[in-house]
Amino acid sequence: MRRHRRNKVSALRKARIAQTALYLGRGQSPSYVNFETNTFAINQKCIRDGKVDPLFARAHDSKVPIKKEVLLQSGDVCINSTGTGTAGRIGLWLHRSGEVYFADSHVTVFRPKPEVFDSKYLATLLQTHRMQTELETFCFSGSTNQVELSRSAVLNLELRFLPLPEQQLVAKIFKLIDRAIEQTETVIAKQKRIKIGLMQDLLTKGVDEHGHIRYEATHEFKDSPLGRIPKEWEVNELRHHISYISYGFTNPMPEAGDGPYLVTAININDGKILYDTCRRTSIHAFNTLLTNKSRPKLNDLLITKDGSLGRVAIVDRVPLCINQSIAIMRTNERVEAHFLKLLLESPRYQKTIADDAGGSTIKHIYITKIDKMFLGVPRSNDEQKRILKIIGKYDAVIDAEKIKLSVLKRTRQGLMQDLLTGNVSVESLIAEQTTIVRANM
DSSP, X not given: XXXXXXXXOOOOEEEEHHHHEXXXXXXXXXXXXXXXXXXXXXXXXXXXXXXEOGGGOEEBOTTXXXXXGGBOOTTOEXXXXXXXXXXXXXXXXXXOSXXXXXXXXXXXXXXXXXXXXXXXXXXXXXXXXXXXHHHHHHSXXXXXXXXXXXXXXXXXXXXXXXXXXXXXXXXXXXXXXXXXXXXXXXXXXXXHHHHHHHHHHHHHHOBOTTSOBOOTTTSOEEOOTTSOEETTEEEEEGGGGEXXXXXXXXXXXXXXXXXXXXXXXXXXXXXXXXXXXXXXXOHHHHHHTOOGGGSOOXXXXXXXXBSSTTOEEEOOSSSEEXXXXXXXXXXXXXXXXXXXXXXXXXXXXXXHHHHXXXXXXXXXXXXXHHTTOEEXXXXXXXXXXXXXXXXXXXXXXXXXXXXXXXXXXXXXHHHHHHTTTTSSOXXXXXXXXXXXXXXXX
């Protein structure tokens, strides 16, 4: 959408953090307890996605005094202050309750002057790529795995920001979009919970020819190695349902290029192959270095076997290749590929996969074990398809909400660049972005 710069862009103000803060400093070390208390320590785990979630706070002995300045006040900005990958993470504290919360010693509290900063604006400003880069470049000290946020360096860091009235307008937009993101994430989480609960019934009781879930009170069941199952089902080892099982190449690694996708374990998540995260190999390497076992066919099942175990995806485009971190399975006529994927994604079989994994530091799935895993499967492919159709309705809702969430997050990212840096006037974007957000709520 084209952006019209109808209004004057405000000049950014500049000031060191020391000039804008009522208080900036580390929290204090907690005295943790296991009994009931009304005092809690906010730690690094609480700070994520721009918020501070008290759900992960830990109980503190209320008899041990806490410094007044580290007691969290609504509008405080919390900054993770230790650890590679966690230092610099930002969260805004807005919680109000009768309980007492304070920052622990791994969290820095930035309490802005209210006449200078809107707290929501400030927290979002500190999350921008530019500010995160400056924090990492100028404010981190220590060795690779012992990174610390330097208070003196943070105080000396220069901020560039809009006048307060415009900050408040920007903050309203971000509150609107953050609320829409939160609502969408809630819908996704709810639909996933419903899906998992339904899978529990569908993958143990099945669906009769009328589309009704079977129950022992109304249908005939029988004993099996997996417990009671419908008489129309059978229990066999996984190897009875597949015509081929193997894993990808080990060496040599194909050279980079613009040819077929190279899929590894990190490229499989949430039931899909994330092609935009995949490297690509060259046609020459694909044709000369890779054997057929590393070249899946359409509808082959891929399952991660090293590190992050049991993530499953269906091959939906070819050519592509896989490495040794992935096992490949090709189903036979006994089972639909998508039904086998559904089974392997279910909590029951995910637990079995985890329990059978070997290795000490890095866990592995061994083909010789996984192909002996018992599966309960409807003998009728029609019943498998009925189950997939029911689950597919929930997947469609979840996928639609994920697309909506992606749009909202891209909109938010664009706003951070435009509004927080002063590149575009606030007034010229409010109506446009508010329309986008409301359309996706």
